[in-house]
Amino acid sequence: MALLLKGGRVVDAAAELDAVLDVLVEDGVITGVGEELEAPGAEVIDCAEKVILPGLADIHVHLREPGQEYKETVASGTRAAAHGGFTAIACMPNTKPVCDSGSKVRFIVERAAAEGAVRVYPIGAITAGQAGEQLAEIGDMVAEGAVAFSDDGHGVQSAGMTRVAMDYIKRFGAPLIAHCEDESLAGDGVVNEGVVSTRMGLPGIPAAAEETMVARDIALAELTGCRLHLAHLSTARSLELVREAKARGLAVTCEVTPHHLFLDEDDLASYDTKLKMNPPLRTAADREALVAGLLDGTVDCIATDHAPHAVHEKELEFELAPNGTTGLETALSLVNTHLVATGMLEWSAVTRVMCHNPRSAANLPEMRLEAGFPADITIVDPEARVEVSAEWFVSKSRNSAFLGQSLLGRASDVLVGGVWVVRKGKVVG
Amino acid sequence: MPLSSKHIMTMDDLNAEDIALILDTAESFSEVNQRRIKKLPTLRGRTIVNLFFEPSTRTRMSFEIASKRLSADGVNFTASSSATVKGETLRDTAKTLAAMACDMVIVRHKYAGAPQMLAEVMDCPIVNGGDGVHQHPTQALLDLYTMRQSFGKLEGLRVGIVGDICHSRVAGSLVPALNKVGATPIIIGPPTLMPARSDILGAEVAYDLDEVLPTLDVTYLLRVQFERAARMPFPSNREYAMLYGMNPARLAAMPSHGIVMHPGPMNRGVEISADVADSPRSMILDQVESGVAVRMAIMYLMLGGADSGAAA
Numbered sequence: 001m002a003l004l005l006k007g008g009r010v011v012d013a014a015a016e017l018d019a020v021l022d023v024l025v026e027d028g029v030i031t032g033v034g035e036e037l038e039a040p041g042a043e044v045i046d047c048a049e050k051v052i053l054p055g056l057a058d059i060h061v062h063l064r065e066p067g068q069e070y071k072e073t074v075a076s077g078t079r080a081a082a083h084g085g086f087t088a089i090a091c092m093p094n095t096k097p098v099c100d101s102g103s104k105v106r107f108i109v110e111r112a113a114a115e116g117a118v119r120v121y122p123i124g125a126i127t128a129g130q131a132g133e134q135l136a137e138i139g140d141m142v143a144e145g146a147v148a149f150s151d152d153g154h155g156v157q158s159a160g161m162t163r164v165a166m167d168y169i170k171r172f173g174a175p176l177i178a179h180c181e182d183e184s185l186a187g188d189g190v191v192n193e194g195v196v197s198t199r200m201g202l203p204g205i206p207a208a209a210e211e212t213m214v215a216r217d218i219a220l221a222e223l224t225g226c227r228l229h230l231a232h233l234s235t236a237r238s239l240e241l242v243r244e245a246k247a248r249g250l251a252v253t254c255e256v257t258p259h260h261l262f263l264d265e266d267d268l269a270s271y272d273t274k275l276k277m278n279p280p281l282r283t284a285a286d287r288e289a290l291v292a293g294l295l296d297g298t299v300d301c302i303a304t305d306h307a308p309h310a311v312h313e314k315e316l317e318f319e320l321a322p323n324g325t326t327g328l329e330t331a332l333s334l335v336n337t338h339l340v341a342t343g344m345l346e347w348s349a350v351t352r353v354m355c356h357n358p359r360s361a362a363n364l365p366e367m368r369l370e371a372g373f374p375a376d377i378t379i380v381d382p383e384a385r386v387e388v389s390a391e392w393f394v395s396k397s398r399n400s401a402f403l404g405q406s407l408l409g410r411a412s413d414v415l416v417g418g419v420w421v422v423r424k425g426k427v428v429g
Numbered sequence: 430m431p432l433s434s435k436h437i438m439t440m441d442d443l444n445a446e447d448i449a450l451i452l453d454t455a456e457s458f459s460e461v462n463q464r465r466i467k468k469l470p471t472l473r474g475r476t477i478v479n480l481f482f483e484p485s486t487r488t489r490m491s492f493e494i495a496s497k498r499l500s501a502d503g504v505n506f507t508a509s510s511s512a513t514v515k516g517e518t519l520r521d522t523a524k525t526l527a528a529m530a531c532d533m534v535i536v537r538h539k540y541a542g543a544p545q546m547l548a549e550v551m552d553c554p555i556v557n558g559g560d561g562v563h564q565h566p567t568q569a570l571l572d573l574y575t576m577r578q579s580f581g582k583l584e585g586l587r588v589g590i591v592g593d594i595c596h597s598r599v600a601g602s603l604v605p606a607l608n609k610v611g612a613t614p615i616i617i618g619p620p621t622l623m624p625a626r627s628d629i630l631g632a633e634v635a636y637d638l639d640e641v642l643p644t645l646d647v648t649y650l651l652r653v654q655f656e657r658a659a660r661m662p663f664p665s666n667r668e669y670a671m672l673y674g675m676n677p678a679r680l681a682a683m684p685s686h687g688i689v690m691h692p693g694p695m696n697r698g699v700e701i702s703a704d705v706a707d708s709p710r711s712m713i714l715d716q717v718e719s720g721v722a723v724r725m726a727i728m729y730l731m732l733g734g735a736d737s738g739a740a741a
Contacts, residue, residue: 187659198626201541201563201601206625271542315520317540319561 002026003418004039008047008379011347012054012369014356018348023052025375028418033369047379050412051347054369055087055376056354058328059177059362060152060231060255060303063089063120066107067096072308072396074108075115077328080306080395082421084329085411087376088119090362093130094153100125102140109145117421117429118414119376121147121364123177126165132156135168142172147363150177152231157183159216166226174363175227175253180213180238181205181279190319192280196265202318205280207235214238218245221252229361230254232305234279236289243298253361255303256290258334259325259401263287273314273321274401277307294353295344301358304331308397325401329393332378333386334402336409340382347380374417381412384425394427432730436555438544439564440605448609452574454726455719461498462722472501475532475732480522480547481558482508482538487693487717488558488568492535495724501732504531519543523550532732536560554731562596562657568692569602571723573610575716576647579688584611587644590632591617591673592651592700595624596658599692600651604632615641618673621662622653638673642682649690650675650700666699676702680710688712 005023010033012018017033024032024039032039058081064072072080081089091108093099099108105122112120124141128134130151138149149169155178156162162176169176186209191197193204214230218241221228233239233254245252259277264287268275275281293299307324314321335354339345359366367376386407390398414422421428432450434442443451461467477496481489489505496503506526517525519538523546526534533554536544541561548555559565577583588607594600594616607614614632616623627634635641642648653662653669663669670676675689689701689711697703705711 193625195626195629198624198629201561201598203562204625271545312518315518317519317538317546318542319540 001418002039002042004037004042004044005047005052005377005379006044008050008052009347010052010369011351013348013351014054014366015368015370017369023369023377025415025418028375030369030373030375031371033371045413049381049383051380051382052369053347053351053378053380054355054367055416056085056332056378057088057358057364057367058086058304058306058331059090059301059358059364060257061089061091061306061328062094062308062324063091064095064308065111070396071310074111074120076394076396077306077308078112078117078120079427080326080328080393082117082414082416083394083411083427085332085378085380085414086118086328087378087414087416088121088359088364088367090121090123090147090364092123092150092152093125098125098130100128100130100136102137102144105141105144105146117427118416121145121362123148123150123362125149126151126156126176127161130154132158132161135165138169138172142174146174148175148177148229150179150231152177152179154183155179155181155213159220162217163220163224166220166224170224170226175229175361177229177231177362178213178217179231180210180217180233182209182213185209185212188319190276190280191268192265192282194265194283196268200268200271207237207282207286210235210279211237211241214241218250218252222250227251228253232257232260232279232303233290233299234260234282235286239289239293239298246298253300253357254298255301255358255361256294256299257303257305258327258331260287261290261294261302262334262338263401271318273316273318274325274399274403276318276321276323277305277325277401278323300353300361302331302335302353303358304328308395309399310397311399314399324399326393326395326397326399329395330388330400330402330407332380333407333410336380336382337407341408375415376417377415378411379413380409382409384410384412386410431733436544436548437566437727437731438548438555438557440566440569440602440609443566443609445609448570448573448606451570451723451726451730452577454730455574455722458722458725458729462718467498468500469498470500471729472496472499472732475501476530477501477503477533477535477728478526478531479503479505480526480534480536481506482543483559485537485558487720488537491717491720492558492724495721495728498721499725499728501728519546520550523547527551533728556727556731559598561598562601563598564602565598566602566606567720567724567727568599569606570727571716571720572603572649572690572692573606574719574723575690575712578715578719579712580646586612586646587615588612588647588649589615589617589638589641589645590649590651591638591675593622593653594618594627594651595622596654597651603649604630615645617641619663639679639682642679643684645683645687647688647690648675648683651692652694652696652700670699674700674702675705677704680705680708690716692716
């Protein structure tokens, strides 16, 4: 089977492409990228006015399976990913039970092969049960396909334990993905500590709860030589620490989420639990620093921290509701609306922060719009309007912080291995 | 003249005119409370639900007595005897009450924002009886009433609020309330008991009680809420009493007209010594008495009692 993607704007920073070109796909593989390609017998897809990107990757996703299938499953989460234009995701291990052994990694891999719409790369737990006390079977998980290790949900509190984990993990060449939060500082906090916590009478999480851990983990990465990826950074000072670590040549990468880029604590005027997340929405100054860090390259990746929850769970008192917002289905539209359409970010840079950098940070296979690479391709309609209503979501959950917003641009068509998973904006199959 | 807001969830719901109206109305009810027969027919046939998810003695009883004196049918719903122990959500409880067509809900809850959540689901007026560490507006109103009774005015008073500011919903409402009536709040305590941004509250901030005592018309003491603190915020009760406890020497350092207030319950020997608590300059029991009159005024005004022409 052959497909000819005709006349789209083909953009790929790694392949140094940004031009109106054709892309030829044969048997699931890209076999040509060039001007006026001819392919007798190929199905021709008119891509005029579309932007063709290498398959986007989200390396911070909570699929909830096994254990909380009422929130999300491998099947529903990968369809949500496809709907949002992602062809690959890495899923966090804080399922029930925790993904902390080879057999549990294999479960995800097999589930994804059987039911997944996009490629799924499991992230294994650092410590057994994410309890922070004893190493999980890292080597066994690597053998079954785990790409990285994280106790995301709550960081490893002990510096000594983290040091052992980094020392051990580095032998496998995998990154440790750190959820930076000192729980003795965060306490029972539910919003950023500051103006909003004071005004709303809610316990706060100080920025220092994150920043002290970022500083600690950078020091430990330097000590051990382990690759370090910092998840969902939320404060200006955290980025300063990353900037300094990178200047010193350390193997440190970081991600920010769309909600920390495009929302801040001032949006939390009422006790709206859709805006309850960890780390919390920070100040406008922090938000601006995250955007600046994205533009200057300090921030390597946009990752969504897609955290689905059922309606009845989020409809609780603010202090009782679970943390998190869904993210897979709004990230690309948000990035286009706020950064690309406004002229702040080129599509080429989008391929860096949503494809190439995340893939290299989390050990996912490289993906390029070049002959020889698998046909994992995201086609964007940058002019399409997206009304973010409950009906927009393919995910099982609708706890989106962006519900009610009107956004610009979306993935119109998505190929994974040369097979359509999204066609004309609809998830296929 | 009705109040400007349907609900009283935070002090933001009330303007200076609302506050004056509530305090003036409460004065007439104070008189009723001195009578032998302390009952008016004003709210006959109206149902007022006391929805208390946290243990409370004085606030719940105060609302209950207020509703009875206005002949409303008061219903008590407390967490231990309710559906909540069966795992029902606050939202479902609210929907259930809404279906029973009650006329007003007083809510006390462990978590901030509970009154707002009720207001999303219910049509009737909601009165916040204390939500988490956020606000407790009726307490602030009865405190204003007590101060006005003592001084004949509120404007220009300097009110020092001492102690556990960050865990105090009383302070959360009293500071904005004092600002609305032209008084000056000063929050005083160790930095470990201050909110993250004490600078945005509209209060002067002081760490040294003895420095500001001679300037205070009112010293308002708060109980340290150890149960809400993650770790001990000061070395010992002894040291707390040494630095922030109200005792006869400190009372003597206040201007001679100065009064002492406390929302209760007190920890005698910690934030207040027994002899100060029981002294003639202590308004603590006056506050309790004011509470009934002020809550009667709130119910009367919010349920349109003025239209029935049955005010005292």
